[in-house]
Amino acid sequence: MKIVVTGALGHIGSRLIRELPSMFHGAKIFMVDNLATQRYPSLFNLPAHGNYRFIEADVLEHDIEAVMDGATVVVHLAAITDAANSFNNREKVEYVNYNATARVAEACGKTGCAMIHLSSTSVYGTQAAVVDENCTEDELKPQSPYAETKLKEERLLKELGTSKGGRFVSCRFGTITGISAGMRFHTAVNKFCWQAVFGQPLTVWTTALHQKRPYLDLGDAVQAIKFIIENELYDGNVYNILTENLTVNDIINYIKKSVPAIEIKYVDTQIMNQLSYDVSNKRFADKGFSPKIALSRSIGETISLLRSANTR
Ligand SMILES: NC(=O)c1ccc[n+]([C@@H]2O[C@H](COP(=O)([O-])OP(=O)(O)OC[C@H]3O[C@@H](n4cnc5c(N)ncnc54)[C@H](O)[C@@H]3O)[C@@H](O)[C@H]2O)c1
Known part of the structure; x- marks a missing residue:
């Protein structure tokens, strides 16, 4: 093949x-x-x-x-x-x-x-x-x-x-979420993990804390x-x-398991809206696929990857 x-x-x-x-x-x-x-x-x-x-x-x-x-x-x-x-x-x-x-x-x-x-x-x-x-x-x-x-x-x-x-x-x-050799850090979870490990405030979009996203x-x-x-x-x-729908607050709670002291800074961006919703993965599940990996695990792995770069 x-x-x-x-x-x-x-x-x-x-x-x-x-x-x-x-x-x-x-x-x-x-x-x-x-x-x-x-x-x-x-x-x-x-x-x-x-x-x-x-x-x-x-x-x-x-x-x-x-x-x-x-x-x-x-x-x-x-x-x-x-x-x-x-x-x-x-x-x-x-x-x-x-x-x-x-x-x-x-x-x-x-x-x-x-x-x-x-x-x-x-x-x-x-x-x-x-x-x-x-x-x-x-x-x-x-x-x-x-x-x-x-x-x-x-x-x-x-x-x-x-x-x-x-x-x-x-x-x-x-x-x-999760790690790779060619990882990038533009996206929510990776960016938050990076900021948490390096002691920076987590830049959360003003509307996003309790909005669900996949x-x-x-x-x-x-x-x-x-x-x-x-x-x-x-x-x-x-x-x-998708694996799971979560709010930013859920993600922050997972990060807090590894980095307990977290500061949040709210920022505005053109991308945000007021909406909160679950995205259904039923169509793909009906074909026989089920996701297996808890997001708490990939968040933990991302933090572990960076941890020794800041041993405060
Ligand atoms: N990462 C996510 O969270 C996510 C979520 C939903 C969908 N996607 C989609 O999945 C795909 C891959 O995402 P990713 O996170 O790996 O992105 P990425 O930015 O990490 O990788 C994209 C790669 O494409 C290469 N590239 C860009 N333009 C090219 C071109 N014209 N010719 C050849 N190579 C080119 C870049 O050099 C880069 O290595 C994209 O279509 C993205 O929109 C990603």
Whole structure:
């Protein structure tokens, strides 16, 4: 089997590429990344039993069709991912993320390769207590230019799936928790762990303390990708994939188990809203997938990783 991973050196990709050789024995793993985020260490010490090939290339420019020739599936992770900052570089995020997905989808159409597309649960914004993939249009309220683009990408894939018979799936991942070789710290849980360990106040969005949002452990995320590949779940659907819905207060309480003295500083951001809701993962659960890892564990692991950098 040949598996292509775009954005392979990023937070999710760097963990996925380490686990693929054990999950799919003998698989040829083609990793594409333009190093825009300089995650060179993601390539350090890959498992010796892996059959890897790294291609330093931009998905927008490279002959991606040639890379995907003969591949069973592409896991498309390449994107500009700092959602809160996407208000400051809206055009670039829209251009890069939308066109990267369009190019990969087009190459899938030509090569017959299936596509796992990464979307985000940040496409939702609802007054309801629980939201799922069957929600009404007015419950889709992308919270940033980044999330708006995810929704546009999903719609493009739906269109291509319908008109050209493409085999794909869009995964609306919750915010990732947990550690990887190419970890980033833009997102809520990772940022809070970092701030707590280094004695900085936790910068919580003014409205967010008691709002529920979906989170996904990185180990569960990798297992979800394995599950999709094993079951060839390329049915053109959108799936919410998450471990648990939590409030920021819940997360802070988990962090306090390792770092008891925590200060909170409330900050305003364009991304916040007044809404609190659970995102349902029932559609994916009904296919047979269940998340296994408690978020308290991934939060503990993140703190342990940093702990010895500040031994106050
Ligand atoms: N991490 C999360 O919390 C989360 C949650 C939901 C969805 N997602 C989605 O999952 C995917 C992966 O996220 P991540 O956290 O690993 O992101 P990341 O920013 O850590 O990694 C993205 C990688 O893509 C590469 N890249 C960017 N543009 C590229 C291009 N044009 N060509 C080639 N490589 C390019 C970057 O260099 C980086 O290594 C993204 O689509 C993201 O939107 C992530």
